[in-house]
Amino acid sequence: MARIAPATALPALALATLLVAPLAAQPRAEAEKKLYRWVDATGKVHYTDALPPEVVNQAREELSARTGLVRAEIGRALTEEERRALEAETAAEAAARTRAENSRRAEEAKVSAFRTEEDLRRSYATRQAMIDDTLVSLEAAIASQRASLHQQLGVAGDAELAGRPVPPRVAETIQELRREVYKQEQARLERAAEKQVVQEELERLVALLKERQERGLAPPGG
Structure with a gap:
């Protein structure tokens, strides 16, 4: 007499996927762990796996916990005055590019008459x-x-x-x-x-x- 598989049984391929997935995810999770290198007010260098609240807005480096290589350099947060100055500079540069483009088009129109x-x-x-x-x-x-x-x-x-x-x-x-x-x-x-x-x-x-x-x-x- 044939044996009937329980209603909750999973196909072999799905079961294998569930077993392998945690093993595959583990190296990836480890690779994404980060260390932070930052300098306090006294000039002392710190390496931590989490940023203290008082360091969140200051300059730091993000390193790979697995290789120790620098993955990113984060600048300190801008002050309100610096942010406004940067916005003004960006707007001025955009306006200059617009003027240059308009000037170029005007000169194209002029030269086409000769x-x-x-x-x-x-x-x-x-x-x-x-x-x-x-x-x-x-x-x-x-x-x-x-x-x-x-x-x-x-x-x-x-x-x-x-x-x-x-x-x-x-x-x-x-x-x-x-x-x-x-x-x-x-x-x-x-x-x-x-x-x-x-x-x-x-x-x-x-x-x-x-x-x-x-x-x-x-x-x-x-």
Whole structure:
């Protein structure tokens, strides 16, 4: 008469899996055990298998308990001020990348309007000539203002040498001329910086134009 297996009997494969699984999991669990290396306030180095509460936010190393090798380096927790500074820096970097990308797209649009490098340089030569004319005018204005200032300073110096007070109108004129010379010199610096920016922009556009030509992109009307 055939023997009937109990209703609770498991298939042989399932039984073997249950027996082997704990053995296989044991090395894996051991491999994942960690040690922590940290330094206290006195400079003493500690190795522990658990972090004391007061150490949770400070720098430490995580080591493999099996090999002793460093698996990770954890930096200390940032202060609120440091966290805000990091967020601000990250936001500034993101904004800079956005500006750079927008600038790149704008320059792509500009360069697409020119057929040749000569056309591009001719267009920018007009802008540069206008800036040069402005610089010449500013230089002449500065020279004139300086000459007037020297004259008024001479009048004030003569009065002081003669033991007379400097006339109020002369003193006022000297101050006005100083302010005007300073303003004109600042304008000259700004126009010189603008000229440099225009030149750098031109060189970037020339490079972009050559790049488009190498990629075989057709110019307007091409």
